[in-house]
Amino acid sequence: MTKPYYQKDKAILVHADTFDFLEKVKPESMDMIFADPPYFLSNGGISNSGGQVVSVDKGDWDKISSLEEKHDFNRRWIRLAKKVLKPNGTIWISGSFHNIYSVGMALEQEGFKILNNITWQKTNPAPNLSCRYFTHSTETILWARKDDKKARHYYNYDLMKSLNGGKQMKDVWTGALTKPSEKWAGKHPTQKPEYLLERIILASTQEGDYILDPFVGSGTTGVVAKRLGRRFIGIDSEEDYLKIAKTRLEREE
Numbered sequence: 001m002t003k004p005y006y007q008k009d010k011a012i013l014v015h016a017d018t019f020d021f022l023e024k025v026k027p028e029s030m031d032m033i034f035a036d037p038p039y040f041l042s043n044g045g046i047s048n049s050g051g052q053v054v055s056v057d058k059g060d061w062d063k064i065s066s067l068e069e070k071h072d073f074n075r076r077w078i079r080l081a082k083k084v085l086k087p088n089g090t091i092w093i094s095g096s097f098h099n100i101y102s103v104g105m106a107l108e109q110e111g112f113k114i115l116n117n118i119t120w121q122k123t124n125p126a127p128n129l130s131c132r133y134f135t136h137s138t139e140t141i142l143w144a145r146k147d148d149k150k151a152r153h154y155y156n157y158d159l160m161k162s163l164n165g166g167k168q169m170k171d172v173w174t175g176a177l178t179k180p181s182e183k184w185a186g187k188h189p190t191q192k193p194e195y196l197l198e199r200i201i202l203a204s205t206q207e208g209d210y211i212l213d214p215f216v217g218s219g220t221t222g223v224v225a226k227r228l229g230r231r232f233i234g235i236d237s238e239e240d241y242l243k244i245a246k247t248r249l250e251r252e253e
């Protein structure tokens with residue numbers, strides 16, 4: 001087995017290609033998977049950084065040459081994720097319109113049933129500098145379980161209802177982009193806000209459950225999992241990002 005990059009208490013970080021590592025994970029061992037895979041945005045487009053027009057280049061991990069390659073990437077990692085997920089486990093996958101349609105199709109092709117289509121509505125999105133489109137202000141998070149009639153997924157309905165003032169929690173979640181105060185450990189281009197992972201983990205897991213993030217980046221899933229008493233394994237191919245994740249996890253100790 002690959003030597004962990006970091007291991008303390010119930011949290012493990014692994015420096016590896018997720019395709020290689022997932023092959024080695026014990027089948028049906030994970031209660032929940034949260035994945036924020038590459039959006040494949042870094043292909044010569046432009047974006048807004050602090051009010052400046054910049055070309056989008058998040059790194060080689062975010063580049064792809066064709067639609068077929070993107071869909072093949074999504075089908076392959078989702079297939080491996082399915083193998084390591086327990087029969088009653090669930091998977092959450094976040095993405096923008098650049099990849100989420102491929103992800104949704106891949107989920108169904110690989111034998112998952114989509115449970116929810118969450119819209120994350122950002123209250124402070126970056127303005128659209130080209131002024132030729134509506135401001136992009138949402139991302140999607142798909143929640144799915146294995147498409148098996150016997151599968152019984154866990155949903156903490158009562159907690160979600162009470163967190164929503166006694167009314168059923170809806171599938172539109174509104175909130176700000178990741179706060180600067182959560183970015184203290186270093187720079188990752190797509191760090192997710194902690195409040196999103198908190199809701200996801202509380203809704204779909206119980207204390208002591210095993211959570212896997214195959215594209216862990218700056219470690220947001222691990223930080224929140226640890227805080228909430230869940231066991232965690234995170235994988236990333238970029239050591240610079242794992243360093244940020246490790247620093248953040250160490251503060252949770």
Ligand SMILES: C[S@@+](CC[C@H](N)C(=O)[O-])C[C@H]1O[C@@H](n2cnc3c(N)ncnc32)[C@H](O)[C@@H]1O
Pocket residue numbers: 016017018019036037038039061188190191192193214215216217218219220221235236237238241
């Ligand atoms: C969208 S980011 C995840 C950000 C993360 N949710 C966070 O809050 O920081 C995707 C991550 O996947 C990693 N990655 C891309 N391809 C990979 C692969 N084949 N194996 C492992 N990690 C990969 C990248 O290095 C990047 O950190």
